[in-house]
Amino acid sequence: MAAPVGVYVHWPYCPSKCGYCDFNAYLLPRRPHAYADYTASLLQEISLAERTGDLSGPLQSCAFGGGTPTMFPVEQLVQVLGALRQAGLAPDAEVTVEANPGDLEVAALGRLAEAGVGRLSIGAQTFSDPLLKAIGRVHQASDIGRAVQMAKRAGIRRVNLDLMYGLPGQSQADVAYALQRALALGVGHVSAYALELEPATVFGRRAARGELALPSEQSVIEMGDLVEETLSAAGLYRYEVSNYARPGEESQHNLAVWRRGRYRGFGAGAHSFIGERRWWNVASPLLYSRRLAAGEGVVAGEEDVSALAMGEWVYLSLRTLVIDTERFGQEFGQPWQDVFPASTLWAVAEGWLSWQGQTLVVAKERRWLLNQIAERFLEEGALSQRRLTPCADAG
Numbered sequence: 001m002a003a004p005v006g007v008y009v010h011w012p013y014c015p016s017k018c019g020y021c022d023f024n025a026y027l028l029p030r031r032p033h034a035y036a037d038y039t040a041s042l043l044q045e046i047s048l049a050e051r052t053g054d055l056s057g058p059l060q061s062c063a064f065g066g067g068t069p070t071m072f073p074v075e076q077l078v079q080v081l082g083a084l085r086q087a088g089l090a091p092d093a094e095v096t097v098e099a100n101p102g103d104l105e106v107a108a109l110g111r112l113a114e115a116g117v118g119r120l121s122i123g124a125q126t127f128s129d130p131l132l133k134a135i136g137r138v139h140q141a142s143d144i145g146r147a148v149q150m151a152k153r154a155g156i157r158r159v160n161l162d163l164m165y166g167l168p169g170q171s172q173a174d175v176a177y178a179l180q181r182a183l184a185l186g187v188g189h190v191s192a193y194a195l196e197l198e199p200a201t202v203f204g205r206r207a208a209r210g211e212l213a214l215p216s217e218q219s220v221i222e223m224g225d226l227v228e229e230t231l232s233a234a235g236l237y238r239y240e241v242s243n244y245a246r247p248g249e250e251s252q253h254n255l256a257v258w259r260r261g262r263y264r265g266f267g268a269g270a271h272s273f274i275g276e277r278r279w280w281n282v283a284s285p286l287l288y289s290r291r292l293a294a295g296e297g298v299v300a301g302e303e304d305v306s307a308l309a310m311g312e313w314v315y316l317s318l319r320t321l322v323i324d325t326e327r328f329g330q331e332f333g334q335p336w337q338d339v340f341p342a343s344t345l346w347a348v349a350e351g352w353l354s355w356q357g358q359t360l361v362v363a364k365e366r367r368w369l370l371n372q373i374a375e376r377f378l379e380e381g382a383l384s385q386r387r388l389t390p391c392a393d394a395g
């Protein structure tokens with residue numbers, strides 16, 4: 001069974017629920033000890049995983065995501081990090097914490113830095129105050145710069161800013177301004193997401209009623225091009241569909257996920273992937289805590305993904321805009337050309353991909369249409385996998 005390389009911990013509460021967000025995030029319940037109860041449950045789940053042996057190290061990275069982890073008292077984050085260290089989190093592991101610009105304090109950040117947090121991922125979204133208000137954020141544009149400065153003062157060297165484009169009422173000028181402000185802050189990493197309309201959100205419902213004034217599709221494509229041009233010109237290269245970094249500042253945790261590395265997730269709704277099994281926890285933080293307190297399991301569902309392995313590998317590689325065919329051969333013991341002969345021929349002939357040595361590179365103008373390439377490879381991958389995998393019970 002392949003050992004996990006990364007750990008994800010989910011912190012499910014937020015100061016407000018943003019209009020676009022479909023993450024497993026909730027307003028803090030009006031209940032004393034809500035934070036402490038949840039943290040105690042996390043510690044319990046980690047200790048159980050340690051005892052059952054599915055958390056043997058060394059674990060190379062750890063991401064605290066949410067929700068908004070920095071809403072929790074800092075000592076609780078530090079305690080969970082301590083439990084993970086005992087469970088095998090490597091001393092030099094990359095540790096990232098997601099943060100909301102409006103709720104940070106330099107002392108708390110200093111404590112996180114001392115505990116080994118080396119990367120802060122700040123949900124900036126945009127630098128326009130009216131737009132921030134319209135999308136349901138509680139912070140203001142001026143909080144973002146303060147948050148970056150605080151992180152630096154506290155000794156957290158690596159900072160990411162999350163930005164969004166394609167927001168209702170957003171213009172090219174807004175996007176250009178956000179990029180300019182982000183770069184002026186000197187961050188080495190930017191995640192820039194095109195708005196995805198999720199049906200079960202305030203925005204999804206407003207869009208269904210025709211009440212959301214969104215930029216046109218062409219305008220969103222132009223915003224995406226502007227993001228790529230501006231960030232590349234400033235030395236932040238695009239290493240995933242939505243992620244840009246100065247060389248050396250890439251998120252090691254996310255890179256491992258995109259390389260189909262194994263990870264163990266803790267907390268409400270967290271997903272895990274070990275061996276060829278994926279599973280996910282119950283989404284509700286209350287149910288999650290109740291089940292653990294009653295000595296019951298928290299897994300809500302699971303899936304054996306061995307039959308999808310090759311197709312998934314290609315899909316994830318496409319997100320990084322390059323396919324390393326040599327690594328594919330090493331991981332699956334099959335030459336790339338034996339598994340994907342037809343899709344490769346098609347994708348190269350049609351100008352979607354081009355060869356650079358042993359690597360296939362996605363054409364710049366096709367980066368919006370990755371799903372169309374992925375579909376071809378997924379189909380052929382599934383067929384080849386069936387053809388090439390020896391039958392386990394053949395006898």
Ligand SMILES: C[S@@+](CC[C@H](N)C(=O)[O-])C[C@H]1O[C@@H](n2cnc3c(N)ncnc32)[C@H](O)[C@@H]1O
Pocket residue numbers: 020021022023065066067068098099100101122123124125162163164193194195196197198
């Ligand atoms: C896990 S979220 C949260 C981090 C933190 N809670 C925050 O929002 O500040 C990571 C990022 O995903 C992006 N995001 C969330 N919902 C999205 C959507 N529907 N479409 C595009 N990007 C989205 C936002 O940029 C957000 O900062």
Ligand code: SF4
Pocket residue numbers: 013014015016017018021022023025066067068100123
């Ligand atoms: S703060 Fe982040 S996780 Fe929470 S609702 Fe907003 S986008 Fe979602």
